[in-house]
Amino acid sequence: MSSRPRDPSCLFCRIVADEIPSTRVFEDDLLIAFRDIAPRSPTHVLLVPRDHIASAAKLTEDDAGLLGRIFASAAEIARSEGIADGGYRIVTNIGEWGGQSVDHLHFHLMGGRRFSWPPG
Ligand code: AMP
Numbered sequence: 124m125s126s127r128p129r130d131p132s133c134l135f136c137r138i139v140a141d142e143i144p145s146t147r148v149f150e151d152d153l154l155i156a157f158r159d160i161a162p163r164s165p166t167h168v169l170l171v172p173r174d175h176i177a178s179a180a181k182l183t184e185d186d187a188g189l190l191g192r193i194f195a196s197a198a199e200i201a202r203s204e205g206i207a208d209g210g211y212r213i214v215t216n217i218g219e220w221g222g223q224s225v226d227h228l229h230f231h232l233m234g235g236r237r238f239s240w241p242p243g
Contacts, residue, residue, distance in 0.1 A: 153188075156196060179217055
């Protein structure tokens with residue numbers, strides 16, 4: 124698994140370093156998960172790798188372990204948030220047209236309501 128240095132100007136690197144507060148719901152050696160500051164669903168948690176990776180477009184096969192951990196953690200958080208049975212959504216936005224506003228890889232774990240498809 125490759126390691127990328129922290130970017131001191133990156134908002135999520137600063138949240139990982141606890142320089143900016145967040146409401147953490149999970150953390151381990153590879154990632155943290157915290158509540159989105161502007162939730163778009165009753166449960167809206169962001170899963171963020173500790174390493175600075177700009178987006179999913181920068182992932183390589185070396186990141187397989189990280190990705191496995193992220194999805195396993197998301198399923199665990201979904202269970203602890205009580206949204207696993209009803210179903211939920213995991214989203215990662217890439218670039219401007221994809222709707223990405225923070226350039227540090229993150230996965231939105233959203234649930235607690237029914238979602239439409241396709242997204243807007
Ligand atoms: P995206 O637009 O896909 O890059 O997602 C970035 C997400 O980060 C948005 O849903 C924001 O509401 C959320 N966000 C921005 N600043 C913070 C913060 N300080 N704490 C928690 N969530 C944040």
